[in-house]
Amino acid sequence: MKKYLILAASTLLLAACSEKPGYEITGSVSNADLNGQYVYLYEYGVKDAVPLDSALVQNGAFVLKGSQNSPALRTLRFSEEAVEPARVAPGENAPFMATFVLENGKLTVTLDSTSTVSGTPENDAQKELQGKIKGLRSGIDKLIADMKSGDEKLIEQAEAKYDEIDQKITEAVVNYILAHTDKQTAAKNLYDFRYNIGEDQQNEIISKADSTFKAVPGISYMIDHLNVLKKVAVGQKFTDFEMPDAKGEMHKLSEYVGNGKVVLIDFWASWCPPCRAEMPNLVKTYKQYKSKGFDIVGISLDSKADAWAKGVKDLDITWTQLSDLKGWQNGGAALYGVNSIPHTLLVDKDGTIIAKNLHGQDLEDKIKEVLK
Structure with missing residues (x-):
């Protein structure tokens, strides 16, 4: 038995x-x-x-x-x-x-x-991060309402608070990613926050990431994009390309850039609200410094010629404008790794890129500095 x-x-x-x-x-x-x-x-x-x-x-x-x-x-x-x-x-x-x-x-x-979702260490950690993000965003709806109030002081305060919250969220996400560079949730967070995380931090993360991280959908695209950005980073010479103007006549970027003037290359579109909001500053800056060795070349990501022409007229744009009317498939934008607009590059007299994505007073201060 x-x-x-x-x-x-x-x-x-x-x-x-x-x-x-x-x-x-x-x-x-x-x-x-x-x-x-x-x-x-x-x-x-x-x-x-x-x-x-x-x-x-x-x-x-x-x-x-x-x-x-x-x-x-x-x-x-x-x-x-x-x-x-x-x-x-x-x-x-x-x-x-x-x-x-x-x-x-x-x-x-x-x-x-x-x-x-919870129950395993990685999912638990991701849930904790999501809870932290949710807590930080708890007052966002009121801030958005304040930004639409019409009260200039209230708008300014709301915008400052919004930016502060956005920065705290990005810091929390970056800390999570750097602590989990072998985890798929971290890779997904990097892709989801790719417009919030700076180029240098993205490169740092990718340098520490393992093959599992890099295999997550979207990450190979980001790596390719970062490699493009390295070619047009601050300190590099500008990349030349050819594109038609509004009359259909072809022009090379090198006709305007690297010929003794400080030039702002401005990627924009008539349908882009932030671009339109920034344009009065550019118009003012152009008028103030064009006689002192400053120029602008606009590269439009419009896809319709009439909308592009109307935008140029309505916004009082008088500097050179080029576009292949291919929208986000714009050939120049691809060479410069543009995935959001407005996107600007400030190029020195010899064709060296000296700054990227400066706007408003920051742009004017830099122009003053290099035109001395």
Whole structure:
């Protein structure tokens, strides 16, 4: 009898050892209208991806089980018919949607107006960061309302506070990324905050990142973009290109740059509100310094000639304007790594780039300095 008991125990032990490790996702959904709907699991960052799995929401809950060979970014969401897609600020999950690291273990998902995932160290750390970001943004709506108030003093105070909050959020995100340069959530945060994190910090992060980090969708694009920016960094000579003016006549950038004048290369578009807001400053600066050795070359990212021409007229732009009317596919913008506008480069008399993205008083002060 004892022999049979030992044999049975051995069989059970072998069976347990042969079981594959797996994950179990226990989810809750706060919106009762989503009962009877399916929530789908997708590979993150893949356009038109086919769902990897799905679960029916019943009584505000769902369960997904499976096995994951290695941690991978995944997204849980409903169909667009069930939940309309919404744009959210960087670092946040859209309503009733969550991007997380799928790995073996017990995960808890809350799909709500602000969704969260927890249960493993990486997901817990990401949830903590999201909580910190949410706390910092708690007063943003009032600040935005104040910025639309029409009260100049209130607007100035609100803008200063908004910038302070934005800086604190970016610092928190950068600290998280630098502490997790081998984690996929950190890579996703870098991509999501790519317009907030400076070029130097991005290069620092990439230099410390491992292959898992660099394999996350979007990171290879960022690396390529950073390599382009190195070619047009401060201290480098400007990169020449050819582009038509409003009459269709071709001109090289070198006709205007590197010929003894200090030149501002201004990437802009008539449809860009920040560009239009900055233009009166440029008009004023141009009028003040054009006779002293200063010039501007505007590179428009417009795609319609009439809109471009109207913008030039309405904004009282009198300096050289070039555009291939290809919008964000503008050839010059690609050479200079432009992914947001306005984007400016100040080039010295000999064609050396001496500053980037200076505006308002900062630009005027630099022009005064180099024209002495």
